[in-house]
Amino acid sequence: xxxxxxxxxxxxxxxxxxxxxxxxxxxxxxxxxxxxxxxxxxxxxxxxxxxxxxxxxxxxxxxxxxxxxxxxxxxxxxxxxxxxxxxxxxxxxxxxxxxxxxxxxxxxxxxxxxxx
Amino acid sequence: xxxxxxxxxxxxxxxxxxxxxxxxxxxxxxxxxxxxxxxxxxxxxxxxxxxxxxxxxxxxxxxxxxxxxxxxxxxxxxxxxxxxxxxxxxxxxxxxxxxxxxxxxxxxxxxxxxxxxxxxxxxxxxxxxxxxxxxxxxxxxxxxxxxxxxxxxxxxxxxxxxxxxxxxxxxxxxxxxxxxxxxxxxxxxxxxxxxxxxxxxxxxxxxxxxxxxxxxxxxxxxxxxxxxxxxxxxxxxxxxxxxxxxxxxxxxxxxxxxxxxxxxxxxxxxxxxxxxx
Numbered sequence: 001x002x003x004x005x006x007x008x009x010x011x012x013x014x015x016x017x018x019x020x021x022x023x024x025x026x027x028x029x030x031x032x033x034x035x036x037x038x039x040x041x042x043x044x045x046x047x048x049x050x051x052x053x054x055x056x057x058x059x060x061x062x063x064x065x066x067x068x069x070x071x072x073x074x075x076x077x078x079x080x081x082x083x084x085x086x087x088x089x090x091x092x093x094x095x096x097x098x099x100x101x102x103x104x105x106x107x108x109x110x111x112x113x114x115x116x
Numbered sequence: 117x118x119x120x121x122x123x124x125x126x127x128x129x130x131x132x133x134x135x136x137x138x139x140x141x142x143x144x145x146x147x148x149x150x151x152x153x154x155x156x157x158x159x160x161x162x163x164x165x166x167x168x169x170x171x172x173x174x175x176x177x178x179x180x181x182x183x184x185x186x187x188x189x190x191x192x193x194x195x196x197x198x199x200x201x202x203x204x205x206x207x208x209x210x211x212x213x214x215x216x217x218x219x220x221x222x223x224x225x226x227x228x229x230x231x232x233x234x235x236x237x238x239x240x241x242x243x244x245x246x247x248x249x250x251x252x253x254x255x256x257x258x259x260x261x262x263x264x265x266x267x268x269x270x271x272x273x274x275x276x277x278x279x280x281x282x283x284x285x286x287x288x289x290x291x292x293x294x295x296x297x298x299x300x301x302x303x304x305x306x307x308x309x310x311x312x313x314x315x316x317x318x319x320x321x322x323x324x325x326x327x328x329x330x331x332x333x334x335x336x337x338x339x340x341x342x343x344x345x346x347x348x349x350x351x352x353x354x355x356x357x358x359x360x361x362x363x364x365x366x367x368x369x370x371x372x373x374x375x376x377x378x379x380x381x382x383x384x385x386x387x388x389x390x391x392x393x
Binding site for chain 1: 143146147150176293294297298299300301302304306308309312313358359360361369
């Protein structure tokens with residue numbers, strides 16, 4: 001078939017943007033699928049929580065509730081409940097960070113309580 | 117002129133509370149004055165009886181309990197364990213001055229050779245290991261029984277904790293103080309929150325004991341535990357109660373804390389083993 005002016009215009013001005021959009025959508029879709037994988041999300045959040053808890057341990061100030069939240073996260077992941085596991089790991093990370101803040105703060109603040 | 121005043125208002129100037137240069141003698145005096153001022157009707161030597169020194173109803177119950185003390189079985193077991201021979205024919209008495217009788221009031225001490233605080237519990241396990249025996253749990257009944265017997269042989273003798281002229285000993289004292297006053301756990305409590313700021317107050321069903329003399333009655337039978345507990349067990353429980361993960365039993369922090377608290381109670385009589393709700 002011989003190309004007409006209108007089909008040429010279609011190829012030049014419409015197809016590339018469409019292809020680009022398609023490619024972008026595909027890439028975005030793949031990325032979204034990757035980010036939304038509950039298992040992957042859990043792994044990332046749990047690793048962050050564990051790192052924070054290790055820092056709390058170095059400061060000799062772990063909290064029991066952080067350990068409980070980490071255990072709950074592991075248990076939920078073991079059951080395949082990655083949304084629940086992620087929630088628990090996020091809670092653990094927040095608690096671990098609070099315990100780190102407490103330990104850093106108390107390096108000086110304890111002196112305010114001392115009887116003199 | 118304005119800047120220093122502003123700094124003072126913001127708490128940025130002037131001597132910081134809790135100097136980094138400890139003065140144990142002055143601090144012990146201030147500590148004692150705090151408690152005698154807070155509880156003017158309590159005799160100094162009575163602080164070793166913890167909540168019973170502060171609450172008359174509990175004191176009456178305690179007197180009844182002491183007719184048939186719940187720690188008696190542990191005391192008998194401790195006496196028997198203390199005398200029992202190790203596989204090499206020696207026993208605990210061979211490890212301690214005066215054969216281990218009437219020496220509780222001298223523990224913990226700062227071992228200048230090792231450069232660390234040695235508690236009675238640690239000394240007992242050191243003795244076992246030196247004689248080829250495996251250590252016993254610091255949290256268990258056997259250690260509680262042994263320390264109960266040793267405390268009993270020291271009843272009435274005043275705590276006599278020494279800080280030798282050694283910067284490491286002073287550092288251990290300071291570390292213990294730091295641990296005592298530092299807040300921890302999700303509840304954000306320090307040891308002092310309960311035992312300095314709120315002794316005599318109730319925490320649920322418990323009446324909080326004053327920090328002054330708090331170790332003189334150790335080890336203790338606790339109704340809550342249904343058995344005897346060592347100082348190690350008590351410290352771990354305190355940590356858990358404020359939602360803090362306990363440190364390893366006999367960690368440096370706990371030993372330094374015991375050193376600090378025992379020093380502050382110098383002159384007060386050993387009353388252990390004790391009984392608590």
